[in-house]
Amino acid sequence: MSPERYRLLYFSGYAWGNLGRRKTRLAWEFAQRPEVAGVLYVEPPVATSVLDLARGRFGPGHLPPTRRAHLNAILGRPRPADGKVRVFIGSEKALPLTRLDAIRRWDTLRRINRRIYASRIRAALRRLGPEPVILWLSHPLQAWAMDAFPERVLCCYDWTDDWTAFEILPVADRRELERLNDRLLRETDVVFAVSESLHRRALQANPNTYRAPNATDLAVVGKAAEPGPVAPEVRDLSHPVIGYVGQIADKLDYDLLAAVVDARPGWSFVFVGDIWDNHRHQVAALDARPNVHFLGRRNFPDLPAYFQGFDVCILPHAVTPLTRSMDPIKLYDYLATGKPIVSTPVAGVERFADVVYIGEGPEGFLGALERALREPPSVRERRLRYARENTWAQRAEEMWSVLHSRLRRMENATGTQGTQRKQPGGKK
Numbered sequence: 001m002s003p004e005r006y007r008l009l010y011f012s013g014y015a016w017g018n019l020g021r022r023k024t025r026l027a028w029e030f031a032q033r034p035e036v037a038g039v040l041y042v043e044p045p046v047a048t049s050v051l052d053l054a055r056g057r058f059g060p061g062h063l064p065p066t067r068r069a070h071l072n073a074i075l076g077r078p079r080p081a082d083g084k085v086r087v088f089i090g091s092e093k094a095l096p097l098t099r100l101d102a103i104r105r106w107d108t109l110r111r112i113n114r115r116i117y118a119s120r121i122r123a124a125l126r127r128l129g130p131e132p133v134i135l136w137l138s139h140p141l142q143a144w145a146m147d148a149f150p151e152r153v154l155c156c157y158d159w160t161d162d163w164t165a166f167e168i169l170p171v172a173d174r175r176e177l178e179r180l181n182d183r184l185l186r187e188t189d190v191v192f193a194v195s196e197s198l199h200r201r202a203l204q205a206n207p208n209t210y211r212a213p214n215a216t217d218l219a220v221v222g223k224a225a226e227p228g229p230v231a232p233e234v235r236d237l238s239h240p241v242i243g244y245v246g247q248i249a250d251k252l253d254y255d256l257l258a259a260v261v262d263a264r265p266g267w268s269f270v271f272v273g274d275i276w277d278n279h280r281h282q283v284a285a286l287d288a289r290p291n292v293h294f295l296g297r298r299n300f301p302d303l304p305a306y307f308q309g310f311d312v313c314i315l316p317h318a319v320t321p322l323t324r325s326m327d328p329i330k331l332y333d334y335l336a337t338g339k340p341i342v343s344t345p346v347a348g349v350e351r352f353a354d355v356v357y358i359g360e361g362p363e364g365f366l367g368a369l370e371r372a373l374r375e376p377p378s379v380r381e382r383r384l385r386y387a388r389e390n391t392w393a394q395r396a397e398e399m400w401s402v403l404h405s406r407l408r409r410m411e412n413a414t415g416t417q418g419t420q421r422k423q424p425g426g427k428k
Helices: 022-031 051-056 067-077 107-126 174-187 194-203 221-225 256-262 277-287 301-310 329-337 362-372 378-388 391-412
Strands: 006-012 036-042 080-083 087-088 131-137 153-157 189-195 209-211 243-245 266-273 294-295 312-315 341-342 356-358
Touching: 006 022, 006 107, 022 036, 022 087, 022 391, 067 080, 067 209, 067 391, 087 107, 153 194, 153 329, 153 391, 174 194, 189 194, 189 277, 189 391, 221 301, 221 329, 243 277, 243 301, 256 277, 256 362, 256 391, 301 329, 312 329, 312 362, 329 341, 329 378, 356 362, 362 378
Parallel strands: 006 036, 006 131, 036 087, 131 153, 153 189, 189 209, 243 266, 243 312, 266 294, 312 341, 341 356
Antiparallel strands: 080 087
16 A cells, blocks of 8 residues: 655755746645655755865855855755755765866766765655655756665656757756656656657657646736736836746847837837846847846746736747747746737647737737737636636646556555665665
8 A cells, every 4th residue: 555645855956945936836835735744855966065165165056155055065954945845955076175177077086976965865855754755856967866766666757848958058968968868758657748849759758758737826926917016117117018027048039029129119128037147148238228128036926016017928939949848837927917928939828829929020929919919808817717727736736646646556566665666785
């Protein structure tokens, strides 16, 4: 019989905090379940060594540049986050005591550091209790965890992007990333694919593949569908206000944006979100226009005040292999505002074609914006209905149901609790 509760070892791709993002939100939703004894949320590791700590040399990252923060990372000290969630950040380069890259790249030293890193995670995981472990992976560079944590009863891969399609990769060899991703698709017990494109590809490697689109948080973003305050940076802009909320990154079509904002100098174009370093020159060129306003990142709970000031929400994404594989969260958040939506013909929008205005190229996008500004009131309610059908709580419930069913099937096939592997030393 399946155990009643599990520990969830959850490898994420970004820091804990923003509950509007998929990886963080799913971990939080799973932690609310009675079947989950606790969640160890593993943030991306730092590259701080003992020598770096002694000299106070800290590279860029999501940790504050303090000795205390980086000492906690080297020692693998988890911190409480929210309810049953504990957050772990460690260092994959704690040793050696040198800053020479040639030595840091030695395979033997990499293996030693990886063992240290994994042992810190296992120690933090023990603090959650004795329950069986479900291993959750979300990036190809986490494939090593399948070998490091053989005691798991189930391993899941949440595939959210075509990782090799990004301009900047976390490894020098694109083929290495492909190899690791292929391994996750073949060897994990369950694959969740965010888009139809990734779902089709994953099914070729693993029959236990399920579509798991993104979703929205009605309790937060849904506030924008009701009367409320407008953010002061947007309040006095000339209308119509065309707004975008999300990362200013590889997915945007900067040439399209330049043509559109130049064609409508009397309109205001507002962008809310982090700007990736490799696109700062393009952002600077756009921001030089008087009708363009880049506001930077805003906290998730503050976003409704910005949506309140938008007349139309946009997804001006370039049509590339990357955007053909995605399912943008912002689309679901836009639906929750009830505001008109205009998008380029990228993956994900076809599911909501009756409430999204799609335009290709500058003329097509401008035409879609004009239609959106003239839409009848009835379209708004259809958007809100779609949002109510796609909440994070619903999505997490669907995904957990898949995990539970898979565990039961594996248990029936093996006659044991899931697929518990042998631990180091040969113990069960």
